[in-house]
Amino acid sequence: MDESKIKEQLHTLTLEHKDLDDALILMKEKPFVDELQIKRIKKRKLKLKDEIKLLESKLIPDIEA
Numbered sequence: 382m383d384e385s386k387i388k389e390q391l392h393t394l395t396l397e398h399k400d401l402d403d404a405l406i407l408m409k410e411k412p413f414v415d416e417l418q419i420k421r422i423k424k425r426k427l428k429l430k431d432e433i434k435l436l437e438s439k440l441i442p443d444i445e446a
Contacts, residue, residue, distance in 0.1 A: 384440065391436045398429045 382390075401422050408419060 382439070387436050387439055391433060394429050394433050394436070398426055398433065401426045401429070
């Protein structure tokens with residue numbers, strides 16, 4: 382995967398992560414909270430965070446020792 386595709390995917394995943402953050406905030410403001418849905422969103426956010434970290438590590442150039 383070339384650098385531009387990695388950056389594009391990184392941007393997409395970052396936006397989705399932020400959208401999930403916003404969704405959680407809105408859900409918690411409601412009087413009746415769906416705990417199962419919140420757990421699913423949090424799990425998805427963690428998965429996205431791992432994918433984002435992996436992609437970010439691919440953008441760091443290898444240093445020869």
